[in-house]
Amino acid sequence: MKKLIFACAALLIFLNACKKDEYYRDGGLADPNFKGNMLQYLQAKTVPFDTVAKIVKLAGLESTFSNEDFTFFAPDDEVIKKTIGTIRTDGLNNFLFYSGKDTVKTLDQISPVIWRRYLQRYMFKGVNRLKDYQQIDFDVRSVYPGGLYYSLAGNISNIGVTYATANNIKYIGYRQLNLTYIPDASKPNDNWYINKVSSSDIKPTNGVVHALAYNDIVGGAFFGFNRNDFFSDVYFSGLAPSDPSK
Incomplete structure (x- = not known):
């Protein structure tokens, strides 16, 4: 009788282990599919992508995010918040204030051309999942x-x-996708802005989304990665009057 009990217990442990193993194959059993397009996905995830969805509209890219297939490494709202900042923090408004310029009160004060230019730094042709990219070891x-x-x-x-x-x-542990912005194409190995992905292979009806990890960014915790580029473009383009209703 004891042998039978031990045999049954061993079988249950084995079957349970097999079920757990399934979670380690091809990304696991979690459903990556979202029943809506990429813009609808951003809008549905108000935390952390509500502001990013607004920037998509300000950039005039609603049709692209609704209909076209591409790969999007999605920054979150905290990146936008830090980039705009206040006059007391290390952000755009601090830079504008001490440059004698008006500060940003609403996002629509910034030119759509600028929003589009920097949002496209996170957008890539093709539909590529984690498995489609090569291995990188930052040490070698x-x-x-x-x-x-x-x-x-x-x-x-x-x-x-x-x-x-x-x-x-x-190299036998978990795999993590990384997006690294390279500021100077003539020096492709220098001054990298490394952004780790927190959630990969999210699949709306068009394209694929890889969500960037805000708390695990090396040098690139600003919208567009390089804050000096973004601050300079806003400075020289000027701001539109703010809408008091917003």
Whole structure:
């Protein structure tokens, strides 16, 4: 009788282990599909993409995000909030205030051309999931370099997958997608802005979304990655009058 009980227990443990194993195959059992287009996905996820959805509209990219297939590395609202900032924080409004310029009160004061230009730094042709990108090891890039890609803004970024260490064995652990902005195409190995992805392979009816991890960004915690570019463009373009109703 005891042998029968032990046998049944062992079988249950084995079956339970098999079920758990399924979660480690091809991204697991979590359903990545969203029943709506990319813009509807951003609008539905008010935290953390409500402001990003507004910027899509301000940039005149509603049709693109609703109908076209592309890969979007989505920054979150905290990046926008930090970028605009206040006169007391290290953001755009601090820069404008101490430059003797009006500060930003509503997002529509910034030119649609600027919103479009910088939003497109996160947009890439094709529908690419984590499995479609090469391995990158930031410590030995000569061996595992990731891959170079042109964004829709025309800049070059490196996109690659890191393979974590598990049980002291390299590259057998979890995999994480990374988007790295390269500020100078003539020096593709210098001054990288590394952005890790928190959730990959989200699949609306068009394209694919990879959500960036705001709290795990090296140098790129500003909208468009390089804050000096964004601040300068806003400074020289000027601001439209704010809408008091907003």
